[in-house]
Amino acid sequence: MDVGDIAVLEREDLDMLIAALRSMGFRTIGPVVRDGAIVHGAVSGAHDLPAGWHDHQEPGCYRLEQDESPELFGWAVGPASWKSEFFAPEETVWRASITAQQVTLSEPDDAAGPVAIIGARPCEVSALAVLDRVLMGGAHPDDRYAARRDGAFVVAVECGAPASTCFCTSMGTGPSARGAFDLALTELVEGGHRFHVQVGSEAGAAVMARVPHRAITESDRSARQDVLEDAETRMGRSLDTADLPGLLARNLEHPRWEEVAKRCLSCGNCTLVCPTCFCSDVSDVSDVSGTVERQRRWASCFDLDHSYLHGGPVRLTTASRYRQWLTHKLSTWWDQFDESGCVGCGRCLTWCPVGIDLTEEAAAIRAADGAVATGERRAS
Numbered sequence: 146m147d148v149g150d151i152a153v154l155e156r157e158d159l160d161m162l163i164a165a166l167r168s169m170g171f172r173t174i175g176p177v178v179r180d181g182a183i184v185h186g187a188v189s190g191a192h193d194l195p196a197g198w199h200d201h202q203e204p205g206c207y208r209l210e211q212d213e214s215p216e217l218f219g220w221a222v223g224p225a226s227w228k229s230e231f232f233a234p235e236e237t238v239w240r241a242s243i244t245a246q247q248v249t250l251s252e253p254d255d256a257a258g259p260v261a262i263i264g265a266r267p268c269e270v271s272a273l274a275v276l277d278r279v280l281m282g283g284a285h286p287d288d289r290y291a292a293r294r295d296g297a298f299v300v301a302v303e304c305g306a307p308a309s310t311c312f313c314t315s316m317g318t319g320p321s322a323r324g325a326f327d328l329a330l331t332e333l334v335e336g337g338h339r340f341h342v343q344v345g346s347e348a349g350a351a352v353m354a355r356v357p358h359r360a361i362t363e364s365d366r367s368a369r370q371d372v373l374e375d376a377e378t379r380m381g382r383s384l385d386t387a388d389l390p391g392l393l394a395r396n397l398e399h400p401r402w403e404e405v406a407k408r409c410l411s412c413g414n415c416t417l418v419c420p421t422c423f424c425s426d427v428s429d430v431s432d433v434s435g436t437v438e439r440q441r442r443w444a445s446c447f448d449l450d451h452s453y454l455h456g457g458p459v460r461l462t463t464a465s466r467y468r469q470w471l472t473h474k475l476s477t478w479w480d481q482f483d484e485s486g487c488v489g490c491g492r493c494l495t496w497c498p499v500g501i502d503l504t505e506e507a508a509a510i511r512a513a514d515g516a517v518a519t520g521e522r523r524a525s
């Protein structure tokens with residue numbers, strides 16, 4: 146097979162695909178059920194995948210249920226995003242050992258080896274492309290992120306079971322696969338359990354050369370089309386993106402920011418589950434043995450100290466912090482990176498403890514656009 150080719154993989158040969166990746170030296174990480182949610186974990190074969198599990202998601206609500214269906218990918222994204230595979234939530238960036246004679250600096254090794262991620266949804270493939278641009282596209286690329294991303298293999302799985310919180314169709318990121326995947330699967334159950342496979346890279350073609358597959362038929366093509374059309378009709382939400390950056394930029398004083406702040410706990414959950422949020426803090430930690438470590442961990446713009454500048458934070462109120470987050474995602478990200486910072490995965494809705502819905506907030510501001518008098522920007 147070559148890049149762009151399409152074939153069919155029978156369900157019983159999915160193990161061969163995972164085995165091929167493992168024999169090529171990849172750690173295979175995919176969806177597993179843990180702690181009542183679909184998260185990521187080591188996958189050594191199809192038996193590790195969440196067969197028959199389905200999720201129910203609403204703003205502020207997530208529930209998993211299992212039935213007898215054979216589907217392995219019958220769920221939408223869970224709380225864990227693939228960001229954490231490449232941009233660790235917490236890690237040591239360098240370590241220094243200090244003795245009377247010398248200072249020795251070292252960087253911890255990423256000895257884990259290249260990863261193959263199995264089951265990345267199309268919105269997540271898009272989110273990785275957004276992160277690549279942020280963390281590898283500038284003058285100072287993040288070497289640790291780049292090293293992990295470089296050798297990675299991405300098996301995308303097109304979405305057949307969007308949640309009520311999903312809006313990838315509005316953001317142009319799903320439910321069909323697009324962008325930088327190595328292989329993209331679509332799970333087909335009606336008429337025989339199988340996978341429609343698209344080859345997206347030379348590496349994907351090399352893997353398929355080791356895996357049994359057959360030629361695609363018209364009925365396979367139309368089955369995939371049915372899955373994607375059904376997913377689009379079941380997409381739970383939409384976001385009107387027409388001039389969204391401009392809309393938010395001219396509504397910085399909208400009263401809706403104060404209204405949402407009455408509910409927002411400033412907990413930062415939305416930023417932690419978001420697959421594109423990339424802020425981090427570093428701190429230097431020393432101990433009595435003379436070792437100093439520089440540690441990096443994810444940070445949130447909802448933390449008061451995140452905006453600490455020369456004597457104090459500049460975003461003192463929850464309203465100003467929520468406004469910062471939403472306007473960055475949907476407006477100023479365009480100025481910085483020439484694209485949206487939101488891929489429509491819906492995680493920030495589901496995992497917000499009070500169910501704040503980004504699409505609802507943007508719609509409320511749109512509904513009253515122009516009705517809000519402009520004035521001096523409030524000190525916040």
Ligand code: SF4
Nearest residue numbers: 419487488490491493
């Ligand atoms: S802002 Fe919300 S919906 Fe958009 S990518 Fe982040 S978590 Fe997903």
Ligand code: SF4
Nearest residue numbers: 409410412413415497
């Ligand atoms: S919007 Fe929700 S998840 Fe985000 S900080 Fe506020 S309460 Fe927490």
